[in-house]
Amino acid sequence: MGGTSIKYGLVDSNGNIIHKGAIATGFEKEELLQNLTIIVDEYVSGSSGGVKGIGISMPGIVKENGFLLTAGAIQSFFGLNLKQEIEERTGIFTKIENDANAVAIAEKWLGNASDKRNYVCVILGTGVGGGIVINDQVYRGHNGMAGEFGWMIIDGIKDITDIETKSITQRAAIVCGLINQYNIQARKRKEKEVTDAREIFQKEEDGEQLAIEVVDQFLDDLAVGILNLIGCFDPEIILIGGAISSNEIFIKRIQKRLIMLEKKHQSMSFLIGKGLPSVVATKLKNDAGILGAVYQVKIAQEQLNKEMSK
Template sequence: MYVGFDIGGTNIKYGVLDEAGEIIEKAMIETKQKKEEILSELTEIVQHYKKEYAIEGIGISAPGVIQKNGFMTTAGAIHSLYEINLKEEIESRTGLPTAVENDANAAAIAEKWIGNAQELDNYLCIVLGTGVGGGIVINGQVYRGAHGMAGEFGYMMIDDLPPSGNIEAVSLNWRGAVVGGLYPQYNKALRKEDPNALVIKDAKVIMERAKIGEATAIAVLDRYYQDLAVGLINLIGSFDPEAILIGGGISANEEFMQQLISKIDLLEDRHESIRFLKDKTIGKIQPAKLRNDAGMIGAVYQVKQLPGSK
């Protein structure tokens, strides 16, 4: 048995998985901001599971630029984990072999193991959460880049640059993510109409409001789908993947996937070169099979590959 963690900017999902990647049990806690609080909670969870299961290793999926040795160059929105070796920290506290993998890479690995990429050799996996993460698989292997940064699709700029200030305001992280993009864009629009409007942090609520005709929700969602579609079309032209698999919790929402694919189709038809190639070489956009569990599963696969693992 293995313990799997998927550390996100908002929540940490965790559970016990068997040799085949099946989740035996799982739960979720809120992500703390202090390093020691995070490390202590991870350790406590592992120690709890060790009392119930024969735990052989720990797999950790996390955001950011992560080196092969487990060093966190960055950690997405979790600034307290920047520039620490998370693998060494957890191994020293638990005594168990630990693998640490970028969250989108972990999702891509999981999809190849037991998900929708089992028959694919060249594909991308996009994880929509606090930011926009990406996993790149070329010829069946995860491509990490020279410094472990490959797949940071959220860094892409998708609009005119602002005249001053942080140009990430027009990046895919700030426009195409769910927590870092959709929520703030919607709440900003709401406050323009009503400064006392309640903050909404639920994509389902925003989509429901659009269904009943709320103009703000309709406009924000339309722009959100467009921004995300632009990013995905750029990736299609750059990588020529067999498919792009969309992960993260929102990918389980069928309406979201339908609206996103409809927007992509519309934009592809307006792009002369892509329109010509559409039924010839353009890869499919589809949800990842493992969705919110992919990070844990892919991280556990990685710990199973460590020397000495069964």
């Protein structure tokens, strides 16, 4: 579930996606819950083997019991126990997972972290989300808030009323960061604003000075954020997710910019070639959220079956 659309699918226990679809999200609570129920009912009626579980990945601070402290842009779900709501409406076991955590889980199951025990996922989109895996376990923190990398502050907070304007999200996300920073400068220069990051990269390639400056700062800000994560978590690998992760040129530019910063960091430069993590794109792309949510259901049911067999 995202702020724009709900992507859904039917998945088997091996992670094969049998069917996929999508609908617009909508933000009214009851309508949204009804739409989720309809999706499940259609799969239940059309599946010969039955539906054994429901996994939902979504933005926000998600507690392990399915209670949503926040829900990204879906404000009508704030303070809702979504697990309880879905189970009452469908009668089917349900797990709710933060979307960035779901990506991290999916990459461990079927992606580029299958042989890693300690790694970090950085999800670039409207904001900057993250999934942290320590010793093969997702680290959630006290409130389920761990991984809100976009909240990190990077510089220049003196005399600023809202210091979140200096956060990673508002400097190094794709929408709130790159696009927003470009448009702020475009308005000052009375130039045309953009709505798509691809336009900015194309303008940069075409030699537009504004795009060159904004992209350069964007790459620096994102690399600084990643450098801080390396110092905090010492991961084996850092995975970059979100739609932009499909852009191989972008991934190479981030890798190059990060290496440049590591060389300029006196303490970290000593560790170059001695185990600093590589930065790679996620493998599962737009399917990661669905697969990560389903895997949580799979594991929970396997544990339940073991307990029942004792």
